[in-house]
Amino acid sequence: MTRDEIFEKVRTILVDALAVDEDDVAMESILTKDLGAESIDFLDIVFKLEQAFSIKIGQGELFPEGAGSDPRFVKDGKVTPDGIAKLKERLPHVNFTRFEADPQSSKVAELFTVETLVRFVEGKLKK
Amino acid sequence: MRWMWIDRVVELVPAQRLVAIKHVSMAEEHLHDHFAASGSHAAQPIMPMSLIVEGMAQTAGIMVGHAEQFRHKVILAKVSKAEVREDATPGCTLRYTATMERMDATGASTRGVVELCSPELGREGAGGSFREVGTIDLMFSHLDNNMQGLAFPEHNFVFGEGFKTLLRMSGVIQ
Numbered sequence: 001m002t003r004d005e006i007f008e009k010v011r012t013i014l015v016d017a018l019a020v021d022e023d024d025v026a027m028e029s030i031l032t033k034d035l036g037a038e039s040i041d042f043l044d045i046v047f048k049l050e051q052a053f054s055i056k057i058g059q060g061e062l063f064p065e066g067a068g069s070d071p072r073f074v075k076d077g078k079v080t081p082d083g084i085a086k087l088k089e090r091l092p093h094v095n096f097t098r099f100e101a102d103p104q105s106s107k108v109a110e111l112f113t114v115e116t117l118v119r120f121v122e123g124k125l126k127k
Numbered sequence: 128m129r130w131m132w133i134d135r136v137v138e139l140v141p142a143q144r145l146v147a148i149k150h151v152s153m154a155e156e157h158l159h160d161h162f163a164a165s166g167s168h169a170a171q172p173i174m175p176m177s178l179i180v181e182g183m184a185q186t187a188g189i190m191v192g193h194a195e196q197f198r199h200k201v202i203l204a205k206v207s208k209a210e211v212r213e214d215a216t217p218g219c220t221l222r223y224t225a226t227m228e229r230m231d232a233t234g235a236s237t238r239g240v241v242e243l244c245s246p247e248l249g250r251e252g253a254g255g256s257f258r259e260v261g262t263i264d265l266m267f268s269h270l271d272n273n274m275q276g277l278a279f280p281e282h283n284f285v286f287g288e289g290f291k292t293l294l295r296m297s298g299v300i301q
Contacts, residue, residue: 059232
């Protein structure tokens with residue numbers, strides 16, 4: 001399956017799960033900030049991805065829980081370099097470039113874009 | 128008012144499917160306000176859509192809770208889709224069929240079909256047969272696994288006495 005084909009399916013899932021217009025969903029759209037996703041929507045998206053691509057997603061594999069609030073990796077409201085390294089290890093499908101410039105812990109949720117989902121599914125399908 | 132919006136569980140296939148019925152009665156107080164007579168408009172008692180959604184949520188919620196022996200606090204988290212095309216009026220019976228779409232430690236998603244048996248003669252569905260009038264798809268969260276730092280009581284406040292009575296009357300529990 002090509003990246004474009006994966007994107008098309010992911011877009012259909014997001015239109016359904018988040019009640020957004022197809023035109024609103026771009027590769028760089030942030031799930032929370034741009035598309036209005038809330039915590040329960042992440043579970044909905046995981047369920048729908050599993051069904052649409054016949055893949056199995058473990059708990060916390062796509063969206064880790066408590067990543068922005070772990071006291072070992074957050075200092076003064078910012079994720080520490082150690083924390084970022086750990087997150088990168090756990091989340092190879094996430095692009096950290098923008099986050100690293102201003103790693104505020106409150107912005108961890110903004111790491112998850114449509115591209116994150118596409119890359120995650122790509123990785124899963126290759127396995 | 129007791130917050131029970133189904134009268135009886137009539138079928139249960141554990142973790143897969145649960146069917147419940149709700150008889151709509153003129154004795155229910157809220158029907159006198161929904162909608163009361165106003166000016167030249169006569170009263171029009173109709174089961175509120177929000178309570179039909181709640182009825183399906185109770186139907187599906189019991190299925191989700193039963194799948195794990197009611198160990199989790201099962202909370203309605205999202206109404207993914209709700210469409211009901213006909214009004215349920217006093218004398219009608221609603222039948223809710225919930226099926227499990229997906230379930231894991233954090234929650235569950237369910238699909239639901241709403242059927243109506245109305246007493247009007249000469250209509251499809253009269254005389255005891257049901258016709259499909261809508262769908263309600265839902266998502267549930269297992270509160271214990273999604274607390275996000277919030278504290279909730281230890282006891283299972285979701286499946287309280289009202290639910291236990293209903294489940295006992297329906298033969299689901301002893």
